[in-house]
Amino acid sequence: MTASPHDRTDTPPRLVLSGVSKSFPGVKANDDISFSVKPGEIHALLGENGAGKSTLVKVIYGVQQADSGSISWDGQPVSIPSPKAARRLGIGMVFQHFSLFDAMTVIENIALGLDEAVDREELKTRVAKVLQSYSLPLDPEREVHTLSVGERQRIEIVRCLLQKPRLLIMDEPTSVLTPQEVERLFETLRQIASEGCSILYISHKLHEIKALCDTATILRAGRVVATCDPQQETTRRMAELMIGAELRQIENTHSGRIGKRRLIVSGLTLPGEPPFGTSLRDISFEARAGEILGIAGVAGNGQAELLGALSGERLSAVPNAIMLDGKPVGSEGAGARRSAGLACVPEERNGHAAVPDFSLAENAILTARYRLPLAPRGFIRLAAVRRFAQAVIGRFDVRTTGPGSPARALSGGNLQKFIMGREIGQEPGVLVVSQPTWGVDAGAAAAIRQALVDLAAKGSAVVVISQDLDELLELADRLSVINEGRLSPPRPVAELAIDEIGLMMGGVHGAAQAEGAPLHA
Amino acid sequence: MNSVILVSIIMTLVAASTPILLAALGELVVEKSGVLNLGVEGMMLTGAVAGFAVAFSTGSVALGLVASVIAGIATAMIFAVLTLSLTANQVATGLALTIFGVGASSLIGAGFVGRTIDRLGPLFPEVLASHPWLRALFGHDIIVYLSLALVLGVSVFLRRTRAGLILRAVGENDASAHAIGYPVIGIRYAAIAFGGALAGLGGAYFSLALTPMWADRLTAGRGWIALALVVFSAWKPGRLLLGAYLFGAVMTFELQAKAAGITWLAPEVLAMAPYLATILVLTMMSLGRKTGRLDAPACLGKPFSVS
Structure with missing residues (x-):
């Protein structure tokens, strides 16, 4: 689509991906992906769940290896065989599901994220310095399980900052934060970027990308579908690029008929x-x-x-x-x-609303048997259960191989659609x-x-x-x-x-x- | 007269506690790395028979101790390969390992039943070791002092060193440790090897120090006590020491009571006493702490594989 207006062509890009592909059995997670990130740029990687964002950043961070394609860093072709190698280049990553250890203190968690052994007292000083220069409130001696989600994320950020990164990867950082915490995070990220560190920001939240990012690369089904300037695009247009269809407006038909x-x-x-x-x-x-x-x-x-x-x-x-x-x-x-x-x-969803290892059909029995005749007198009517699960899958457009698929195999959105459909199908x-x-x-x-x-x-x-x-x-x-x-x-x-x-x-x-x-x- | 009895009680207590302490300390490290090895009894028995066989053949107790450590590690490695590399179920594999150890030690030990060797002597010179009451401190063999040093060592290792921190991290959250870039499987191999070494040594303490002769199933279920102690001590080396010595103390009391001909308490009740007392005391110590469930390593017993 449009080229980025930040045409700082004089500085070489910090990270360039060209033709990166990665397949898993049955899925092409990344297909010929190319884009580049400039120094100090906040670059969004935008896409729906399952679009291949997470796989791509795992390749960049060395957790997974690309099948083909090349990565270059400061103009030099590099291979990134492990997270350690990535950190040595100056790549830091804050995971969506934090890689933290609940029973340990903040400082222990930070020490674990460092590649070299650092003396405890020295580490404390360095952590205090980072916390102060980015005005991040965090008590290094607290145990992680007593902290809020926002504080936990700060641990990961401090962990990265201590290594003086030149590219910081943030994987869906705001999915669990309150609005206030999000604002605070954005301030920190802007400060980090202003010091010359590039940020690769993975998200599907359009208004955040509009508020924060300089450039956005939009992925769909493992391919780059567009690169754009989020300041110039409307959120609606970006959303349509992301999901590849016209966005449905919710038809609010129910208002005004309030009953008992x-x-x-x-x-x-x-x-x-x-x-x-x-x-x-x-x-x-x-x-x-x-x-x-x-x-x-x-x-x-x-x-x-x-x-x-x-x-x-x-x-x-x-x-x-x-x-x-x-x-x-x-x-x-x-x-x-x-x-x-x-x-x-x-x-x-997994573990409370659904049993991860049970099939969708079995998960349907668990709550629907109370209102639907799925298991009268204690015997399961398999055909009826399958029909019910199939109906939910069809009606709510759950992307799955069928009612026999285990709940854990579904992406978060699809499982949520199934769970909602299961409850709504009982007409509560x-x-x-x-x-x-x-x-x-x-x-x-x-x-x-x-x-x-x-x-x-x-x-x-x-x-x-x-x-x-x-x-x-x-x-x-x-x-x-x-x-x-x-x-x-x-x-x-x-x-x-x-x-x-x-x-x-x-x-x-x-x-x-x-x-x-x-x-x- | 009284001090003589006291000293003799201390000597018995320490001797009875040491093999349990060793095996439990090894298992504590294994569990801290997130692995549940229920094969402690099996590893103790292979260590015990290997130690006895080598000591009997060579006449050297020291070589016997080395052999017991090697045998313990070798047995542990069977468990490690099955559970870590082949991701077999840890509980089933651990139970099988104990059954294997019982059988293997019977087979190897068949020719040694009833044979005796010179037992492991005190570490310190005769003057101290045979002194009427100083021997309570200096009359023990090298393994006793080693086991106490190991308690301190493991405690410092887990709490104060980077390697210990990484080991705990692997047991707390293997996926995160892997994501950061630590070799989860490698660290667990090392922990299981350490556990095997200490279990083997603990087993050899029976055959080389306590009863310097070979008998079938010489360790008499102490491996299971060691396993239980790890849980009841909330995975803390200091409490483990306390628990092991408490168990030894009540066991000594039981022996003394029997020797003194106490009849008002059934011998079966006396035999239960060490187990009951240990459970009771350690449970009471865990009471009143709200974070009790956070004691266990979060990944304990869960298989890990790199996807």
């Missing part, structure tokens, strides 16, 4: 589970037929606990605390609640879902959101717990914010200003406003 109250939660209080759980304090809300209720909040403020309390994984001592279609279910277990029509989709009266599009590419996210809207339109009540504010504003009719285990009274989205929500997420509740807010809009 299907889920009423009143005074729900649950102590947090040690050692790191958040307590739920006096949570009250209701979700009505035909509406989508959004629950915003920064991670770790009780979202997981709320979902557990609603799904029945943790029981309330007061049956009346949770009323489902007029019946008290607060003391009922997860199975009873599912039978009664309360379906829940937790945030963690109330659907509670946490982070429905977390780590899911744009095409799949749109499909999932559309499915939620359609479900509400059919008369179900939908509760969406999410950290993605844009998503909630797009979907929800009413919005409340969870903060330190307390839920603010829901308010109609139309009346809310973004900065107001931001303040509520930060714990500023604006008591006067909240009291005045109408509960029944």
